[in-house]
Amino acid sequence: MNNFSTKLINWYHNHKRDLPWRNTRDPFKIWLSEIILQQTRVDQGLSYYHKFIDRFSSVKDLAKASEDEVLSLWQGLGYYSRGRNLRKAAIQVMEEFNGVFPKDSVNLKKLKGIGDYSSAAISSFSNDEKIAVVDGNVYRVLSRIFNISTPIDTGQGKKEFNTLANALISSIDPASHNQAIMEYGATVCTPKKPLCNNCIFSDQCEAFNNNLVYSLPVKSKKIKKSTRHFHFEFILKENKVLLQKRDEKGIWANMFQLPLTETTSDQSPFSEKIELNWQCKHVLSHQNLFCKFYISNDNSSREGIWIELNQVEKYAIPKVIDNFLSQYFQ
């Protein structure tokens, strides 16, 4: 075992956070935690993990659930394709793996929603497979310690960091090594205000010793954002609100929303309807959404489903609409 891995694993055993998915070898529970933690911080994902574990005690239970229910449980986490793929993967396990959750990285990657990172994480944590995880934490830790300025969002960068990560991983305890390097990135070698003065690698960290910590890792692409204008109608009839199901493609796929009219400008598309004193800019990864809300008169010929106000919470609704519904009427 190399010095890097030894130091890292020793640090981990003394500093690791006690998280529920770290006390199990069950690939189902580990998979659930990894999908939730994709693009999501531990403190935000923790309550969702408990919610899913409480509702689904096995992959079989999850495979039997409806997409609407899974999306409803997922509401507020974002990147809803993770929720839809969670259910699809559970069905795959039942149909293609006889209900036995796979533990090896090759078979794990066949499941919807599991890519390079998740397959390495689940196989090492549940079955000690020696395969390095490469997530945002790993890019950050390795780029700084070894002063690697290859952009991480390129094919070349991914290959280079993946090779290095696999050269460093412990043969004796790959699971702890993988947990450790990510925990280190999440708690010590952080994006902002890293704890360099308490870092066990500060003597050998090339970024720290050359004052490059804040310029690593390097990203090459800048995201371009589009701007969209959403006008939502709030239509109430006998204490029921009209909801419509969104298309299966694009943002908030298959979720429920207030009737929506999209325009290219800020101008209201409605001549008669009263605009409510509630508007907001909702920011997604590639889009700025300017949202306005209007009161509409009772109109029973409209498409959609009428839902009791106190039943709305059972439906998967985008955060921006949920905010409106829960706060405007307080």
Next chain:
DNA sequence: TTCCTGGGAC
């Protein structure tokens, strides 16, 4: 292979 898309919290 590369590029684009997809949510929410901080």
Next chain:
DNA sequence: GTCCCAGGAA
């Protein structure tokens, strides 16, 4: 403004 992976289209 920043951070967080994967799928599917090009």
